[in-house]
Amino acid sequence: MTTVSNVSANGLYWEEKDVAEKAEELNKKELGQEDFFALLSQQLAYQDPFKPVDNAQMVAQMASFTTAEGIAEMSQQFENMNSIMSSTQALQASSLVGRNVLIPSEQAYLAEGKAVEGVVVSGSDMQNTTIRIEDDKGNLVKVLDLGNQPAGNVKFSWDGTDESGNVMPPGNYNIKANATVDGQSTDLATANYAHVESVSLAGGSNGVVLNLQGVGSVRLSDVLEVAQESPNVTPPLPGEPDEGEPEEGNPGEGGESVEELAARLKVQLGL
DSSP: OOOOOOOOOGGGOOOHHHHHHHHHHHHOOSOOHHHHHHHHHHHHHTSOTTSOOOHHHHHHHHHHHHHHHHHHHHHHHHHHHHHHHHHHHHHHHGGGTTSEEEEEOSEEEEOTTBOEEEEEEESSOEEEEEEEEEOTTSOEEEEEEEEEEOSEEEEEEEOSBOTTOOBOOSEEEEEEEEEEETTEEEEEEEEEEEEEEEEEEOSTTOOEEEEETTTEEEEGGGOOEEEOOOOBOSOOOTTOOOTTOOOTTOOSGGGOOHHHHHHHHHHHHTO
16 A cells, blocks of 8 residues: 655745746746846857857847837837927917917807907909808808908908898807809808817827817817907997996096096106
């Protein structure tokens, strides 16, 4: 009968640290600079003394590894630079909030009490230039007659009223331009101003995205021009002064008249 005696398992025991190190070595999928030089040292140590490694081959191997490592470091640096540039671009774009930007579009948003402004683009002289304003259902609202215009960008403005002078409700409207160019009726490209409500930092190739009132999101790279906010076109109520106009008898700061303001300035200047 075979007898099995007690056998110590000490030889089959590893420290947890050793297990972790071995697992780390097994999970390692990339060779670094230390691994390369270790392999190179082993290659030199076990080379055939009668057929040593060619110097040119060794230099080529080292140059190849150095080039690959340099490309990897350069790629990481470019990623860091791209991240910094995106953050900087987003910070700069935040200054556009509250302003108007010009974007290529045949659709514009009419805000309450505001005008719709835009640009007609043509590379040739235009005759009988017209702007057709339509609502979101395609119904004609108004036609703007710009007449004959030179080649280039021609600005236009719609006060938000229809042909009868009625104020149209806020919303999206279609802007269609047409003119006679070189003797032929031609549809022209338009660009319209939109109000920037906020800025988003999108991922991928979109970069910084501007969120426009009533229009949606557009990339910062699509912006053609930055302008101030459109002035109000709604007339003030009777008895109310126009925006930015001082009330009667109160033209100066703190309710001072022109004469009082001039006298105070003379005193301050020692005149």
